[in-house]
Amino acid sequence: MPTLPDTELRTDAAPAAEEQMAASGSSPSIHTSPARPNTVHPVSFVSVGKSFASRGKKATNARPVLRDINLEVVPGEVLAILGTSGCGKSTLLRITAGLDTASVGEVLIDGTPVSGIDARCAFAFQEPRLLPWRSLADNVALGLPAGTPKQAGRERVAELLELVGLSEFAGHRPREISGGMAQRTSLARALARNPAVLLLDEPFGALDALTRLKMQDLLLEVHAAAPTTVLLVTHDVDEALQLADRVILLGREDDSDSDSGATIKQIVTVPGERPRNRASAELATLRDELLAGLGIEPHGASASNSTGADLGSGALASMPSR
Numbered sequence: 526m527p528t529l530p531d532t533e534l535r536t537d538a539a540p541a542a543e544e545q546m547a548a549s550g551s552s553p554s555i556h557t558s559p560a561r562p563n564t565v566h567p568v569s570f571v572s573v574g575k576s577f578a579s580r581g582k583k584a585t586n587a588r589p590v591l592r593d594i595n596l597e598v599v600p601g602e603v604l605a606i607l608g609t610s611g612c613g614k615s616t617l618l619r620i621t622a623g624l625d626t627a628s629v630g631e632v633l634i635d636g637t638p639v640s641g642i643d644a645r646c647a648f649a650f651q652e653p654r655l656l657p658w659r660s661l662a663d664n665v666a667l668g669l670p671a672g673t674p675k676q677a678g679r680e681r682v683a684e685l686l687e688l689v690g691l692s693e694f695a696g697h698r699p700r701e702i703s704g705g706m707a708q709r710t711s712l713a714r715a716l717a718r719n720p721a722v723l724l725l726d727e728p729f730g731a732l733d734a735l736t737r738l739k740m741q742d743l744l745l746e747v748h749a750a751a752p753t754t755v756l757l758v759t760h761d762v763d764e765a766l767q768l769a770d771r772v773i774l775l776g777r778e779d780d781s782d783s784d785s786g787a788t789i790k791q792i793v794t795v796p797g798e799r800p801r802n803r804a805s806a807e808l809a810t811l812r813d814e815l816l817a818g819l820g821i822e823p824h825g826a827s828a829s830n831s832t833g834a835d836l837g838s839g840a841l842a843s844m845p846s847r
């Protein structure tokens with residue numbers, strides 16, 4: 526598998542394949558077909574389970590992380606995935622993208638099983654993972670499908686930078702921009718592929734609260750302009766309620782049973798057109814339900830008295846995001 530140039534500054538120990546999926550539509554290791562514009566696909570999870578071999582033990586002691594995940598995500602749906610740290614959210618996204626394989630069951634995109642890194646998906650992560658020596662425009666261009674003609678590519682990049690409000694910064698380098706702008710660039714790069722399925726793994730988790738709210742609005746605009754099926758992992762209940770058509774809560778059915786994997790404990794259909802009123806009583810009730818599902822009971826003051834964003838993020842502030 527080809528690796529990115531050594532000069533890349535890695536902010537974490539993410540596997541190289543992930544970075545290629547985020548950053549390069551033209552990597553020879555990724556099966557690429559020119560992306561079909563504006564295709565939106567359903568995603569089906571059929572009895573998906575995943576176990577990892579416990580370190581230092583025999584494979585027979587495999588530790589289950591996910592089990593029995595069954596779900597139909599409809600084309601164009603925004604599905605938020607909530608769950609405590611380590612419950613398998615990222616693993617589920619990685620299986621969807623073909624970056625990892627299910628131990629049992631399968632994921633189908635538009636009826637076709639995912640097998641190997643899937644060019645129909647694009648990934649964006651908590652860290653923007655931009656190439657520091659390249660301009661923002663060149664970073665976005667890395668997401669274009671292989672074989673995109675030069676002029677068409679330039680036009681597409683300009684269009685995407687405009688969509689994320691960065692046209693004036695096209696020639697800037699990542700070090701010259703803020704964290705929010707870097708994350709917008711990362712989103713534009715993921716969209717450059719015209720993905721049928723957009724996988725977002727806590728994409729706004731590292732941003733300050735205000736920037737995060739702006740990014741949530743931006744994601745809604747982007748989704749309205751270029752509909753795609755979105756799987757969004759977040760640890761922020763309010764973010765889930767603001768952005769998603771449905772929210773699933775992953776967790777073990779019996780919290781004390783560490784030998785069983787996490788499954789879908791709760792599915793919440795979020796009412797109302799987006800953008801939603803963050804302070805609505807209806808959302809406050811759902812917020813309480815989801816927080817309770819995460820093992821956090823609201824204290825004293827009722828949730829409906831709070832300003833939405835604060836309760837969700839504040840209440841979860843002590844939860845590690847990854």
Ligand SMILES: Nc1ncnc2c1ncn2[C@@H]1O[C@H](COP(=O)(O)OP(=O)(O)O)[C@@H](O)[C@H]1O
Pocket residue numbers: 577578590608609610611612613614615616617846847
């Ligand atoms: N490649 C791997 N090998 C072994 N264990 C892993 C691997 N990837 C993830 N895990 C374990 O699986 C569990 C779920 O991880 P992850 O999907 O990253 O959780 P989340 O994203 O919900 O925080 C964690 O306990 C993690 O340590």
Ligand SMILES: [Mg+2]
Pocket residue numbers: 614615616726846847
């Ligand atoms: Mg994770």
